[in-house]
Amino acid sequence: MRTRPLKVALLGCGVVGSEVARIMTTHADDLAARIGAPVELAGVAVRRPDKVREGIDPALVTTDATALVKRGDLDVVVEVIGGIEPARTLITTAFEHGASVVSANKALLAQDGAALHAAAEEHGRDLYYEAAVAGAIPLIRPLRESLAGDKVNRVLGIVNGTTNFILDKMDSTGAGYQEALDEATALGYAEADPTADVEGFDAAAKAAILAGIAFHTRVRLDDVYREGMTEVTAADFASAKEMGCTIKLLAICERAADGASVTARVHPAMIPLSHPLASVRGAYNAVFVESDAAGQLMFYGPGAGGSPTASAVLGDLVAVCRNRLSGATGPGESAYAALPVSPMGDVVTRYHISLDVADKPGVLAQVATVFAEHGVSIDTVRQQGKDGEASLVVVTHRASDAALHGTVEALRKLDTVRGVASIMRVEGE
Known part of the structure; x- marks a missing residue:
């Protein structure tokens, strides 16, 4: 086992960050055995430096996150502060100064994942983010x-x-x-x-x-x-x-x-x-x-919580540290398919529509005609009426969202339809 520790900086020390720090400390021997080298918490960037953080050396705590990621001797930066900025700038700065990154930042990755992957690739570093989607669930x-x-x-x-x-x-x-x-x-x-x-x-x-x-x-x-x-x-x-x-x-x-x-x-x-x-x-x-x-x-x-999310972060940390020791990087962005993303109108599924209608003869026929005119086939209909008011529940066969939208807009214009109470898609069949 290599004796020189791999240095890790932590950006954020809230519910998740504090749990990451705790596990790094209490499971230090196990982590070292799994990685092939010890890991050392080299710095913790926070907004409130005076807050007591059990198990964390106060000397490691700083409010200057930028200076921390620019140190140049870090192996991994763990980002758990969330949001777009300053997280985006801190992550790219970490890459520029030689560190790989483990993040739990779903919002940033969903918005700028391609740019972050490109920055990681440019500098030959890893970007891992298992914790960003489903907490402890390996996905x-x-x-x-x-x-x-x-x-x-x-x-x-x-x-x-x-x-x-x-x-x-x-x-x-x-x-x-x-x-x-x-x-x-x-x-x-x-x-x-x-x-x-x-x-x-x-x-x-x-x-x-x-x-x-x-x-x-x-x-x-x-x-x-x-x-x-x-x-x-x-x-x-x-x-x-x-x-x-x-x-x-x-x-x-x-x-x-x-x-x-x-x-x-x-x-x-x-x-x-x-x-x-x-x-x-x-x-x-x-x-x-x-x-x-x-x-x-x-x-x-x-899918959430300090310990489950920290579990996913630590799993990524182990993988990234192993890559550092071997001089390799893990999988980066895979976007070779470059498929177009279709609009919601193209989605095809079934629908459950609840209508408030007048309780009089011919209403059901009018409603059925509107569905037919828009190419939406009805599977079942359930009607209940009392004192001149009625509810009509329609479940359709599979149809495009655009066709269903057109159907609903036409239904709203019928004098006998008082309102569209609910529209719910039916999935998983």
């Missing part, structure tokens, strides 16, 4: 390495624990959205401002990363269709149960049937109770991968 490495010889056709997953907890609570207890959100906040699953989670921004960033790796194509955050879950109601869950389904906020990355394009999207959807993702409860994550040779694979586990 990026299997897609990038284990399935490198296979053709991935679809990645379907629950990649945000906060939203899954909320929807699971609504499903299991009959609670409304706000009530379930309040409980998630009280238990620490939801941030004080849950917008990034419940509006799908977090999941969309992860979908961009997954689609890029799975399809060897550059997919940016702006390419991902995003729809939040704040409008999901107890009535939607009641309808889902009648269909033998539940509701999940899904990240879906697909290769077109002809293989000529890809799509990436995030939105709530009904999935059959028989689908493996339907049984994912609480704040857990799970990702379902479909490929030509391997078939169907499912990755499951805790």
